[in-house]
Amino acid sequence: MRMIKTFILSGAALAMISGAIVPHAQAKTVKVHMKAVETDVVIDNKGTKYPAWTYDGGIPGQVVRVKQGDTVDFTLDNPASNKNSHSIDFHAAEVDVLNEFAAVRPGHSKHFVFTAKRAGVYMYHCGANPMVQHIARGMYGVIIVDPKTYSKAYPKPDREYVLIQSQYFPDADNYSAMLENKGWTNSLINGKIFNYDPVHDPNATKVLMAKPGERVRIFFVNANVNMPVAFHPIAGIWDRVYVNGNPKNVLYDVQTYGVPVAAASTFDIVSPSDHATNNAIVDHTMSAALRGAITVLMNRPDADPKLGKGDNILLR
C-alpha cells in the first residue's frame, strides 16, 4: 500500500516536472486563416510582375507550423472579387478529398479541422481544376509538423530555413502547355528566380546565413508541377536527410537526394567549424539550377543572428 502511494505520488511529480520542462507537451488547437488572392506578384530580383494566384497575396503561402498531435482549425476565404474557385489540400491532413479539400467558389469560405498526427514536412496546395495551373501560378506552401521533442536522432538545429522550389511558366493562361511541361523558362525558389543567389543574379540581395559549424536545417518542398528535384549542397554533404521530414526516416552522409513532385524532406548541413565557407544549395538538374534553383548559404562568424531563427525561416 505504502509502495503504491509512493508510486502514485512520484508519478504525479514526474508528470508535473515533465510538463514543466518539455515545451508543447500538450496538444494544442492552432487556428490558421488564409485568403485566396488573384494578384500580380514579383517573380525575380529585378521586379518582373506575373499574374499569380496566391494564398494571402504572396508566393509561397504562409509557413504553417504545428507540433505532432496538434489540431489545425483552418479557414479558407475566396473573396467575391476573384474570378476562380480555389481550395486547399494539406498533405499533412487525413480527411475526405471530396469534403475538406473541395473547391470554394468566389464569395464563399471553407472551414475544416484536422489533427496533424504524423511528424514531418508537408506541402499544401490548391487543388481546384485545373490543378496544374493553380499550383504553377503560385498556390502552394509548407506545413511543418514538428515531432513532440528533439532527440539524439533529431537534434535541435542552430538555424532553420524553408526552401520551396517551383517551375515558372510565363504564359500563365496556357494550362495545356503546363500539362505537357512546355514553356517553363525558370525555377523559382520561394517565389523568385535566383532569390538568394547574388553570384548568378547581381540583383539578388538576400542569402541564407549561418556561423561556421552550426547545424542548419532546411525544410525543402518540391512544388514543381512536373519535374523531380536532385537536391544537393555544392561544397558540402548532407549530414542527415530526414525523408518526409520524419525523425524515424534518417539517412546519413548524402550528396544528392531525390525529391519527387509534391514531396518534401528535411536536410541538415553542418559546415566546417574552423573557417568561413559558402555552399550553393541547388537542384542539380541543370535545367533547373541554371535557370533559378541555386541558393547561397554563407557560413561566417559574423552571420546575421536573426536569420534562420524563430519566424524568420522563410526569407521574403
Ligand SMILES: [Cu+2]
Ligand atoms: Cu487555386
